[in-house]
Amino acid sequence: MTQKLTIIGGGLVGASLACALRPLDLDVTVLEETPLESGAQPSFDERTIALTYGSRKILEAIGIWDLIAPEAGDIKRIHVSNRGHAGFTRLDRNDIGTEALGYVVPTRAIGKALIDELHRSPKINFQCPSRAEQIHISPASNNVTTETTDGAVSSSLVVLADGGRSAATTMIGANKKIKKYSESALVGIVGVDRNHNGTAFERFTEYGPLALLPLVNQGFALAWTLPEHDAQAMTALPTEEFLSLLQDSFGDRAGFFTACNQLTTYPLSQVEIESPVSNRCVAVGNAAHIVHPVAGQGFNLGLKDIAYLSEAIAKATLENADIGDTSFLQRYATTRRDQTRRVLRFTDGLLQLFANELPGLRVARNIGLNLIEIIPPAKRFLLRRTVGIAGPLPRLARGLPLQPQS
Numbered sequence: 001m002t003q004k005l006t007i008i009g010g011g012l013v014g015a016s017l018a019c020a021l022r023p024l025d026l027d028v029t030v031l032e033e034t035p036l037e038s039g040a041q042p043s044f045d046e047r048t049i050a051l052t053y054g055s056r057k058i059l060e061a062i063g064i065w066d067l068i069a070p071e072a073g074d075i076k077r078i079h080v081s082n083r084g085h086a087g088f089t090r091l092d093r094n095d096i097g098t099e100a101l102g103y104v105v106p107t108r109a110i111g112k113a114l115i116d117e118l119h120r121s122p123k124i125n126f127q128c129p130s131r132a133e134q135i136h137i138s139p140a141s142n143n144v145t146t147e148t149t150d151g152a153v154s155s156s157l158v159v160l161a162d163g164g165r166s167a168a169t170t171m172i173g174a175n176k177k178i179k180k181y182s183e184s185a186l187v188g189i190v191g192v193d194r195n196h197n198g199t200a201f202e203r204f205t206e207y208g209p210l211a212l213l214p215l216v217n218q219g220f221a222l223a224w225t226l227p228e229h230d231a232q233a234m235t236a237l238p239t240e241e242f243l244s245l246l247q248d249s250f251g252d253r254a255g256f257f258t259a260c261n262q263l264t265t266y267p268l269s270q271v272e273i274e275s276p277v278s279n280r281c282v283a284v285g286n287a288a289h290i291v292h293p294v295a296g297q298g299f300n301l302g303l304k305d306i307a308y309l310s311e312a313i314a315k316a317t318l319e320n321a322d323i324g325d326t327s328f329l330q331r332y333a334t335t336r337r338d339q340t341r342r343v344l345r346f347t348d349g350l351l352q353l354f355a356n357e358l359p360g361l362r363v364a365r366n367i368g369l370n371l372i373e374i375i376p377p378a379k380r381f382l383l384r385r386t387v388g389i390a391g392p393l394p395r396l397a398r399g400l401p402l403q404p405q406s
Helices: 012-020 053-061 065-071 107-120 167-171 228-235 239-250 298-318 326-355 359-374 376-386
Strands: 003-008 026-031 048-052 073-075 077-082 088-092 102-106 124-127 132-138 143-148 151-155 157-160 176-192 199-204 209-214 220-227 257-260 264-273 281-283
Touching (some): 003 143, 012 026, 026 151, 048 053, 053 102, 065 107, 073 209, 107 124, 132 167, 209 239
Parallel strands (some): 003 157
Antiparallel strands (some): 073 102, 176 264, 209 220
16 A cells, blocks of 8 residues: 655755655655745745765756756865965865765755656645644554644654754654854855866854855855854945955955855754654754754755655565654664764864864864875765765665666
């Protein structure tokens, strides 16, 4: 008998999961609260996302990479440095033999590709706008009922993919560990007077970590972690003053800044759900974890969730087992919790290391950057983990669909 699965949240993560599950014998319902044409729909705005090479493999496996690729700027190399100090390292795609280390893609391009695929799939019931209002779990009947603005939806498993302000995780009483940072992310698009040649920059400035990510049009996506008051003050500066301040903080390694679009700030925090699995419900993406953007792992972590969860669901369907069974969901939860916590610890530690100006730490981080530069095995190890191709990987993360295609 065909089992039913409900995904609460039809944004980038929820829609990616639905597309990934298409080869399986499942009836999938996706509930998305925000109308697609709304200005409040985050899956269709002009922000950019840095995708790792491993995330590209996942998007290839679910069949949408070719739709995104024309708008994807290749990250061929990354220059990491500490402004005003000698420490630096250069990371290159040739170090690990991949086409790129990652890609910079407008959120809009990913969202459109995913939604178009959902509409084309007869196995997916995409309800938008439709808001989940209550989740009723009945352990005795192996069933979960989701009450929505359009009626009730019953399924064996409910996936909570409604983002960082997840109402669904609150409905099931999930506990979260929240760490609020005193910084905000300042994001925008900046132009320069020279070709970037696919080079990304991560520079640790006196204000905070500053990333420049190469776009298709030769501009850069800017992501600058700043104290909240500095971030707000910078958005109020005239363009010429902001570009002058950016130039002074970053230097001229990327060229001279010539233009910027409207700057936006976002508050930063680190959030981890105590357990992503609870009574036939499983949280993925930002509903399960939010990470500081200094290492660029946010959406990439969500795609990894999808790769592992999809494989667990596929195994259950192939064995005619219950996809909402606690035992297989707990195996998924243990694997992803351990992996996610390593990323959270690494990201938070990186932020603390480069935000602290104690003389001893300043010397240590410069030495660390230089050691990575001169020790190729260390560089390859770091790169393979960072781009998402290290260790045993599920099928999607290797670029393979869930089931071999006949």
